[in-house]
Amino acid sequence: MSSWFEERRADKAEDAKQQRLNEEHRAKLRRDERRQDREEQRQEKAQRRRDRAQRRQARAARREKALTPGNVYRKGTLALVAASALASLPAQVMHFVKVSLMLLPLPFALEGSAWVMAAGVAYADERKLPAWVRWLLRGLSMGAAGYAAHINYTYGAETNTSVAWGLAGVTVMGPLVFEVRQWVTTLTFDPAERKRRAEEKARAKHERKRRKDHEDVVKLAGRLVSAAPFGQLAFEDAFRTAWEIFYGTEVPGMTPALHAQQLAARKDLAAAMDAANGSPVSTRGRLLQLLHPAPSALLSAPESSQVASDLPPTPERPQKGPQKAPQKGGRKMPPPHRRTKGDSVPFSTVARIEAALERGGSPRRIAAVNGHSH
Numbered sequence: 001m002s003s004w005f006e007e008r009r010a011d012k013a014e015d016a017k018q019q020r021l022n023e024e025h026r027a028k029l030r031r032d033e034r035r036q037d038r039e040e041q042r043q044e045k046a047q048r049r050r051d052r053a054q055r056r057q058a059r060a061a062r063r064e065k066a067l068t069p070g071n072v073y074r075k076g077t078l079a080l081v082a083a084s085a086l087a088s089l090p091a092q093v094m095h096f097v098k099v100s101l102m103l104l105p106l107p108f109a110l111e112g113s114a115w116v117m118a119a120g121v122a123y124a125d126e127r128k129l130p131a132w133v134r135w136l137l138r139g140l141s142m143g144a145a146g147y148a149a150h151i152n153y154t155y156g157a158e159t160n161t162s163v164a165w166g167l168a169g170v171t172v173m174g175p176l177v178f179e180v181r182q183w184v185t186t187l188t189f190d191p192a193e194r195k196r197r198a199e200e201k202a203r204a205k206h207e208r209k210r211r212k213d214h215e216d217v218v219k220l221a222g223r224l225v226s227a228a229p230f231g232q233l234a235f236e237d238a239f240r241t242a243w244e245i246f247y248g249t250e251v252p253g254m255t256p257a258l259h260a261q262q263l264a265a266r267k268d269l270a271a272a273m274d275a276a277n278g279s280p281v282s283t284r285g286r287l288l289q290l291l292h293p294a295p296s297a298l299l300s301a302p303e304s305s306q307v308a309s310d311l312p313p314t315p316e317r318p319q320k321g322p323q324k325a326p327q328k329g330g331r332k333m334p335p336p337h338r339r340t341k342g343d344s345v346p347f348s349t350v351a352r353i354e355a356a357l358e359r360g361g362s363p364r365r366i367a368a369v370n371g372h373s374h
Contacts, residue, residue: 077181084174091167095155117141118178145175217242
């Protein structure tokens with residue numbers, strides 16, 4: 001019996017211990033859950049604060065962007081335009097309705113035409129249309145606005161002169177302010193955009209001048225472009241090919257007459273330099289000096305004797321005949337030299353041609369292609 005009671009007590013003690021452990025574990029879980037809930041609440045509050053700060057920054061950025069001078073000017077201009085239209089329309093409607101009820105659409109058409117033409121000026125600037133188109137649209141817009149102002153002045157004059165001038169001024173003010181806005185917008189283009197437009201204008205001017213000065217070449221280049229597959233041949237390449245077909249040179253602008261003039265000018269320049277310096281200083285002269293230097297016998301002292309050949313002696317070519325010693329009692333002239341085959345350096349083709357030119361002859365010239373001899 002005693003052993004059973006002891007086992008019973010041990011079991012109860014073990015159950016109590018397990019129950020305490022379970023309670024502690026559940027308490028720890030509850031603490032962890034509360035801690036996690038508090039952490040999540042803090043994160044949510046911090047996120048809400050960050051969201052509010054971001055919204056405030058976004059609103060500030062939008063206000064800053066909306067309140068820039070450019071936006072204020074553009075939006076303010078539109079507000080003035082709307083005010084001008086609202087102020088000028090009632091007087092026109094009352095004036096035409098007084099005449100006849102059938103004239104009721106007339107003030108809307110008159111006021112609308114002024115604004116449509118003003119918008120057309122902006123569209124012409126955007127599409128880079130010719131200047132006369134923009135000025136025509138400006139004239140039509142101001143003409144419609146001026147007629148509307150006259151109607152309002154006539155209607156206002158029945159009440160007071162100040163009212164008449166006020167209605168006329170507010171009628172013209174809207175289109176005028178809108179035109180000034182468009183003018184300022186055009187002047188304040190980005191520098192890159194302005195440079196691009198200037199380049200396009202200069203390119204168009206160059207194309208017009210090219211078509212005027214070289215009409216035949218431009219027409220042939222256009223036919224070459226149209227004959228090639230789409231996008232395969234650029235117009236500049238076609239123009240260079242057409243120029244070569246017409247004038248035989250690959251350099252656009254050069255013609256056979258200009259090549260001849262260039263060659264004649266070079267020859268005259270070389271002759272003038274030779275005459276001014278008293279010696280061949282031109283490229284031709286330097287080339288001849290390099291190809292045919294002066295013989296060594298001409299550069300020797302006066303008392304040196306003449307050799308039998310113009311070529312200096314070499315191991316392969318010994319000197320022919322001994323030199324005679326000068327006789328006493330006087331100096332005897334050496335015998336005249338006779339040229340034999342192979343005793344001098346032959347002249348090159350260039351030297352012979354240039355020598356013939358100097359003598360005034362007419363040697364056979366090699367054909368020239370594109371201004372260069374071959």
